[in-house]
Amino acid sequence: MSALLEIRDVVVRFRVRGGVFSSAGSVDAVSGVSLDVEEGKTYGIVGESGSGKTTLARAVAGLHHASEGSILYRGQELRGLVEGAFRPLRREIVMMFQDPIGSLSPRLSVKSLITEPFRIQGMRERDLDAEARRLLAMVGLPPEFAARYPYQISGGQARRVGVARALALSPRLLIADEPTAGLDVSIQGEMLNLLARLQDELGLAIMIITHNLNVVRHITDRVGIMYLGKLVEEGETEAVFAAPQHPYTLALLAANPEPDPDAQLMRVELQGEPPSILRRPKGCEFHTRCPFAQPRCATEVPRWQAAKGGAHRCHFPAGWDTAAAAS
Amino acid sequence: MAVLDIRGLSVGYSTPRGELRALRDVSMMVPEGKIVGIVGESGCGKSTLISAIIRLMAPNARVGAGEVRFQGRDLLAETEAQMRALRGTQISMVFQDPMQTHNPVLTVGRQMMDIQYRERLSRAEKRQRAERMLALVGIPDPEARLNQYPFEFSGGMRQRIAIAMALMAKPALLIADEPTTALDATLEVEIIKRLRELQDEIGCGVLFISHHLGVIAELCDEVVVMYAGEVVETGSVRDVFHAPAHPYTRALLECDPGHIKVKTRVLPTIPGNIPDLVNLPGGCIFADRCERRHAACAARPAMALAGDGQRAACHLITERETA
Known part of the structure; x- marks a missing residue:
């Protein structure tokens, strides 16, 4: 069975305006990413700021043009579709943006916000009041919320409105960009539980972009870890958490302070700062920060190789279990 | 001696709906050379507390009662010129957003x-x-x-x-307001490590504000848990994180997905919302979200000793002792 979404060797290239002393060039914010999102499953994309995770998501949602590669949605090529051809697909592929309040127009009521997708898609036959009630109930907000404006609701409620709006047209694929960033822990759980429940009820596939590993661990089936626009490791979530192969994955997992003052942490300390994608390091692009780098890493680009439950890009993968190493 | 000793501080904001009581009877201290973390969710009064300490409050804010003692002097009684001489020399701050600090x-x-x-x-x-x-x-x-x-x-x-x-300036007190929130995880760890090293070297007291429990656990000596404008629990990080005495602290720790080792699809939450700080409910501030609410909660609980140096504002503590 083929996946709902098949991303193959996707490159998203931006033109860079040259400064006074440099000439104009281009930069690959996403550089050859391949992954599959299965129907009804959750895929997590993890990476630090500037790793290209949001750019990749936006390319899938048709908000950036992929320069190379292919993005197949149910077998249909999305790359190169003009806006007019993409519009019908927006009923099936929806994006939920990062900033919950900022992504809602302050001048529209909640009812207008959550029923706007029907108007945009020209579905005039719908009873918008009934739809608004249905959507609010779905995300667990009382019907009175229809008359409120974004400034009258809290951050957590704004997220729920964002979910209602994204799910208005019963999509098959939801792309959620940092759905819990800025939320308090008690509300973060509510948001993730809501997404999980809706996934079960509606059979949604979810692509979730986040830098929070604790979130990824609990709600995703597969996970991909990005560094400088490339996947460095990808696989079944449990396999990646149990036995991370790439040193960057290891460092991310270790850099996750636990709410336990006695936790024995195995810290994998990275050296230096993330390099700029304008000046990608030679060889393995992670070697400038890798604590385990060998001479070979500076010259030879590592191949994408399979491991248990996934694949990674490293000459010297960890190959051991973190639990065993910590004890 | 404590570098910073706050006693019974209450701060309100005047709003069109009436007075919003952002801080009520807050007492806490930062002992010399210690790192004290303040943890709490949005609306718990963390930011109001900092602005009251450095006396940079919003124009509609008003101090109702209390003292902010810094090395024995009550900052609330200082003149603006005296405050200006303190800020940046004796008391300095690190803000949340490193992109806008410079x-x-x-x-x-x-x-x-x-x-x-x-x-x-x-x-x-x-x-x-x-x-x-x-x-x-x-x-x-x-x-x-x-x-x-x-x-x-x-x-x-x-x-x-x-x-x-x-x-x-080798300050006596450093206030760090969510200094790692805008940073990636790997950088966050590095900043915490640096802060710890520097604090050892300079020996100043640090007041570290965060909503990230993991960071507090790793960096701080003591912790103050705030909820809806009140201090609900204080104590050493080890005591509070291992044996939380207040139901809110317990719920907050349970909600942190970092605490949950087994993969779960349904994460714990704290049902309900924080109370309206304009029309405050009587009694315990956490009562309507508390799993262990009972008759006594209609009265506001005082801070009670729950263990060695650990205090919490919950009736259950005193009831356990008398039972």
Whole structure:
């Protein structure tokens, strides 16, 4: 069975305006990413700021043009579709943006916000009041919320409105960009539980972009870890958490302070700062920060190789279990 | 002696709906040379507390009662000129957003020299101090870096520069307001490590505000848990995290997905919302969200000793003792 979404060797290239002393060039914010999102499953994309995770998501949602590669949605090529051809697909592929309040127009009521997708898609036959009630109930907000404006609701409620709006047209694929960033822990759980429940009820596939590993661990089936626009490791979530192969994955997992003052942490300390994608390091692009780098890493680009439950890009993968190493 | 000792502080904001009582009877202290974390969710009064300590409050804020004692002096009674002399020398701050802390059109070196305007040192000496400080926070090649502008540094480096600048005057108290929230996980760990090292070296008291329980657990000696404008629990980080005495602290710890080792699809939450601070409910502030609410909760609980140095505002503690 083929996946709902098949991303193959996707490159998203931006033109860079040259400064006074440099000439104009281009930069690959996403550089050859391949992954599959299965129907009804959750895929997590993890990476630090500037790793290209949001750019990749936006390319899938048709908000950036992929320069190379292919993005197949149910077998249909999305790359190169003009806006007019993409519009019908927006009923099936929806994006939920990062900033919950900022992504809602302050001048529209909640009812207008959550029923706007029907108007945009020209579905005039719908009873918008009934739809608004249905959507609010779905995300667990009382019907009175229809008359409120974004400034009258809290951050957590704004997220729920964002979910209602994204799910208005019963999509098959939801792309959620940092759905819990800025939320308090008690509300973060509510948001993730809501997404999980809706996934079960509606059979949604979810692509979730986040830098929070604790979130990824609990709600995703597969996970991909990005560094400088490339996947460095990808696989079944449990396999990646149990036995991370790439040193960057290891460092991310270790850099996750636990709410336990006695936790024995195995810290994998990275050296230096993330390099700029304008000046990608030679060889393995992670070697400038890798604590385990060998001479070979500076010259030879590592191949994408399979491991248990996934694949990674490293000459010297960890190959051991973190639990065993910590004890 | 405590560097900072806050007693019975209440602060309100006047709003069109009436007075919003953002802080009510807050008492806490930062002992000399210790790192004290304040943890709480949005609306718990963390920011109001900081602005009251450094006396940079919003125009509609009003201190109802209480004292903010810094090295024995009540800051609330100081004149504006006296406060200005304290800020940046005795009390300094690191803010949340490293991207907006620095002046974008001046070099880092210039800014680091400018803030030493009180020192009677030559330009060359000030520059040398700035260079030493940059080296101390782990910025490679500090001499050359002094000539660069903030945009030439990454977020993590800018936050380290902000810490270097805050510590340059060797303050007695450093207030860090969510200094790692805007940073990636790997950089967060690095900043915490640096902060810890520098604090050891300078020996100042640190008030560290965060909503990230993991960071508090790793960095702080003591913790103050706030909820809806009140302190609900205080104690050593080990005691509070291992044996939380207040139901809110317990719920907050349970909600942190970092605490949950087994993969779960349904995460714990705290049902309900924080109370309206304009129309405050009577009694315990956490009562309507509390699993263990009972008749006694109609009265406001006082802070009670729950263990060695650990205190919490919950009736269950005193009831356990009398039972």
